[in-house]
Amino acid sequence: MTSIAVVPGSFDPVTFGHLDVIERAATIFDEVHVVVVHNPDKKPLLSLESRIDLIRTAVEKFDMAAKIVVTGWQDGLLVEYCKQVGATVLVKGVRNQQDIGYETQMVLMNRSLAGIETMFVLPDPAFSAVSSSLVRQVFHLGGDVSEYVPQHVIDIMAAAALSDENSAAE
Template identity: 60%
Template structure:
């Protein structure tokens, strides 16, 4: 039986913290789907297609194995995507107790709805303070985001 997991997120934009979770999760599964999902509570900076493209570049540039699939999902529940691709696990990066409190109810509901378990991965301490929101704010104010994002993202944001 193939072990398939999903790393969901808005990835607006993908950060080095996100990439760290992807790089560490990829060898644990036969197939790892990195899925850009729409978050109705956030106003997006980048269109979903651009986020997918930047993730593909970051994964390729980072040398992550060939078992990573990058996709997007905006119709229905995330567990519906998991069911469609045969994934039994969601991987979530957790930076703080705030993230645990936010993610725990969703993990329980995802397990109840579709039997999909959630695995929480702690961050590399070097990236624990980084969020996409922080990167967007620094970029909007003309700051240097290169310490926080993959090279492809930094190049894209600097060109914008």
């Protein structure tokens, strides 16, 4: 029997913390689906397609890249995706107690809706204080985010920011 896990997130942008959790999940499960989901409470900087491409590029470097599927999901509940692919576990990176408190409600709902379990993974301590929103904020204020995201992510963020500036100028 193949063990399949789903690592969901908005990944806007994908950080080294996310990649650490994804890589560690790939050491535990036979197949890992990284699913870029739409969060109605957030206005993403990067398009869904860009986020998928950025993750694919980053995980190509992993020894276990063949075990990782990267896709998007906007067609309803994440547990429906899990059912479609036969996943039995959601893997969530948590950085602190606040994350655990937020995630606990979703854990209980997902288990109630579909019987899917959730596994919390703490990222490498070097990335435990890093969030995508913090990376975006530091980047927009001109700070160096190269310790937190791969270079190809910085390049796409810069292009997106330039595109936004050009759109605003028109």
